[in-house]
Amino acid sequence: MGEPAIQVRGLRKSFGPKEAVAGIDLEIAAGSLAGLVGPNGAGKTTSLSMMTGLLRPDAGKVLINGVDVWSDPPAAKAVIGVVPADVRLFERLSGAELVEYAGRLRGMPASEARARGAQLLDVLDLADDAKRLVADYSTGMRKKIALGCALIHNPQVLFLDEPLEGVDPISADVIRRLLTRLVGSGSTVLFSSHVMELVEQICDHVSIIDKGKIVATGTTAHVQGGKSLQRAFIDLVGSRASDEEVLSWLGSSSS
């Protein structure tokens, strides 16, 4: 196992009386493709926001490649890329303008930002839509263009919140390959997802979060414990069973 790229210690955040993140500890090795899974409202987005310097924690420490996110935000921001869950982009820029803007915000020369932007749009199958306003993009296209914006400066650590939600299977495969390639070159990826099959397939490290706490973390095989990740997840978090017998009228054989 390499040096940790992401180290989280005692991270906490409350919103009024509700404790969204109740002191999480996490360690992700450099070059890992790590998944953060949990039920709705478990604290995944809040945790990722605090790890990326977008939400000030009540307590705790986050180190990215040894740099404290909350002591030296500029140094940490320089090495990370972020794709938020609720992808909200500059709707009135075209796809090409948006990716170039993201690159130039990171201090890249205009020519390089344009060239890399064009390559990313091509790989993400958005080249034909490069001149269309982002406002007219579908949900999946927005996810892809957001990923392009997060990748343009070749981040050492990439955070993604539900990256494949609303993305078609072909684009999802492209994204999966992009992430694998990024990790293969030594970068680290941490993403949250509800899709257990995906996490099981591509992640070498998994953390399960529930009610603001990490309930299991380690290599994917370790967390699975010989079961499918879906089963392991349900066993750890608990299923929310309900009485489906009341729907006895449902089905073609009923009247």
Added chain:
Amino acid sequence: MARVLVQLKLRLVLNALRSSTAAQTSFILSTFFAFVVGVGGFYVLSLFRGLSASVDLTTVIFTAFALSWLILPIFAFGLDGTLDPATLQLYPLRTRPLAVGLLAASAAGAWPAANLLGLLGVTVGLAVGVLGVLVAIVAVVLQVLFCITLARLVTTSMARLLRSRRGKDLAVFLFIPIFALLELLGQVIPNAAAHGGITAASFAGVDAWMRWLPPGLAAHAIQDASHGHPGTALARLGLLAAVIIVLGWLWVRSLDRALVTADTSTGSSQLRGTALPLARYGLRGVVAARFWIYQRRDPTSLVYWAMTAVIMVVVSASTILGTAGPHKHPGVVIGSAVVGAGFVAYFHANSVGLTGPPFITEALALTGRRSLRAYFSGQNIALGVIAVPLLTAICFGLAAAVRSPAQGVPAAAVALAGLGAGLGLSNILTVTLAYPMAKRTGSPMRQAAQGFGSYTFGGMLASVAGVAVAATPVILAAAFTSTAPAAVRTPLLIICSAAYGLALAWAGVQIAAREAEGRLPELCQIAIQSTV
């Protein structure tokens, strides 16, 4: 079907009362305003009795009601579920009963009732005798029916567009004439009327062409019946009924089409260029490029500029329209310049909230005070490129309109200084008084999120007052040098004011960058809470 759709409409209205406090407040205010419009309309129309221009004024009011029926449903497209045929597309419904049902649903609610009540004022103001009153009642019913059918036809045939991004943009642009009309009715006309600029006689003959429009037919039918021409009155009502039948037929056809063609595609077009301008100028240049593009492509930004222009004209309107007297003073153009610059500051005093969640992309790259200075100055450059020529041109235009072209120079000087102060102030307020913006149902424009209304008021007060204070030295300098030769005074005043404005903008950028450095996570949260 009619019963089901009327019940649906009433259920939607009642559900508004059970939802959030904001929706409840909005419903109560809307019902209250409907009552005011109903009673007020009745009262105003009844006042026309005996006036020589009574039929002319009635025609204008009937036409105004029809126009509001035409425009408001486009605004409220997302608010009234029964307006969009796509909501009913999935059900096995035949067009004819559906059309009758939708018509009945349109007639249900506080606003149609207020419309009917208000227009019945003609039974007092215009109708004379039993026949006049009877024709007035029929004319009002036909006028309301005309308004409903027209509104349904427009919303149904435009449904596909209104669901799209372009349709939503169109709704935002409609804010400009509505705002201008409100300013005209609320400020300009009352002021001009108070100073003798406009009288009831001014409206005589305005219906020369309006009388042949459907609302004019209704108004003139009442006039004819009241003056012993029942045949002409019936002919006009018959013509109006025929127009309604044709509109209804067109609407049913449009509904037929909408039920099988409705979709949510936007039909977007390709833009010409793909590269951002100002490539050579680093972070400042790229931020300026982004803001510059937004000022051209974002309808809200365009509406803000149009509103600034309208406000500047309104401030000088009493002098432009008024007769001679204490209210006519060419110096009012300087007031327009101060208010214009103040509103430029106010409209951009919450740029993080206005940018919304995309600000995260920018925040991830803002890594220190230097980059924050570049960010704010880039923003100011883009706004200045539009504001300087716009405000200067309006100042000179208003000076010409008040027949004192010389006032254009001090007004432009005040505008330049005020803009510098305003942009600097907007940067500071963006950091210190940031608040989330939200899009509310029924309004295409974004407003302060619930609980942040006082921030909007504070921002406006601070912007206009701050600009007024900052512009005072220039106003005094203009006053003290009013007798100096124009060849010396004009360049000196303009250059010194511009330099003063630039210094104030620079100071604002410095302060804002210093304050923002420690508050970026909080600003990010405000951006995330905003809806775009």
